[in-house]
Amino acid sequence: MTESLLIMLNDIPPVRRNDSLLNEIYFAVDKLVGKLDSNIDLVFNERFVDLANGIGLQYFEERLGIKTDNSKPLDQRRSLIKARLRVKGKISLKKVQSICESWVNGSTTPSISGSTITIKFVSVGGVPEGIADLEKTLLDTIPTQLNVVWEFSYMTWDMFESHNWSWDEFESQNLTWDELEILVS
Numbered sequence: 592m593t594e595s596l597l598i599m600l601n602d603i604p605p606v607r608r609n610d611s612l613l614n615e616i617y618f619a620v621d622k623l624v625g626k627l628d629s630n631i632d633l634v635f636n637e638r639f640v641d642l643a644n645g646i647g648l649q650y651f652e653e654r655l656g657i658k659t660d661n662s663k664p665l666d667q668r669r670s671l672i673k674a675r676l677r678v679k680g681k682i683s684l685k686k687v688q689s690i691c692e693s694w695v696n697g698s699t700t701p702s703i704s705g706s707t708i709t710i711k712f713v714s715v716g717g718v719p720e721g722i723a724d725l726e727k728t729l730l731d732t733i734p735t736q737l738n739v740v741w742e743f744s745y746m747t748w749d750m751f752e753s754h755n756w757s758w759d760e761f762e763s764q765n766l767t768w769d770e771l772e773i774l775v776s
Contacts, residue, residue: 593621593624593625595621595624595625596617596618596621599617599620599621600617637650640669640672640673640676641669643669644665648665648668648669648672651672652668652671652672655672655675655676656675657671657672657675663721664720666695667695667720667721667724670693670694670695670697670721670724670725671721671724671725671728673693674690674691674693674694674724674725674728675728676693677689677690677693678690678728678731678732682732682733682734684701684702684703684708686732687699687701687708687710687729687732687733688700688701690725690728690729690732691710691712691725691729694719694721694725695719695720695721696712696714696715696719696720697712697714697719697725698712698713698714699711699712699713699714700713703737706736706737706738707737707738707739707740708733708737708738708739708740709740709742710729710739710740710741710742711742711743711744712741712742712743712744713744715744716743716744716745716746716771717743717744717745718743722741726739726741746771
């Protein structure tokens with residue numbers, strides 16, 4: 592029994608609780624209340640970037656001038672929205688880092704030297720997914736006289752050997768390639 596059904600049943604006199612017609616009505620009402628609760632949760636969640644799945648993401652994308660691409664994974668669409676929301680205001684290395692960190696696996700250490708901003712990804716080896724959207728967002732944000740250089744980490748053979756695993760120990764780790772790349776740092 593759901594909580595709403597228990598509340599309804601507790602509000603009627605004990606003598607009427609055994610009435611089959613009344614029970615059918617209460618069960619039907621409880622089912623409707625459950626559907627309404629579920630729909631309310633869905634609508635409420637669409638207001639938040641991290642919880643939105645459908646129309647909420649489309650709303651954010653439309654408001655931020657992002658072309659909706661339903662073929663992209665939800666986390667990439669959410670990352671782009673969060674990055675665009677962080678674009679406002681004066682540009683600084685801290686803001687560049689904040690925009691990058693809105694991306695999945697976007698932990699970075701940005702630095703500037705002359706007219707070049709170097710952005711080094713430190714959270715995962717290789718090129719993070721959806722990097723083209725991040726690059727476009729940053730290039731739309733930073734002044735045009737600044738260049739952006741991307742640095743990615745890759746596992747070298749020496750790094751792999753530094754773990755001192757025998758082949759059996761390595762196989763016992765059951766690591767996917769992505770999990771192995773995380774060991775870069």
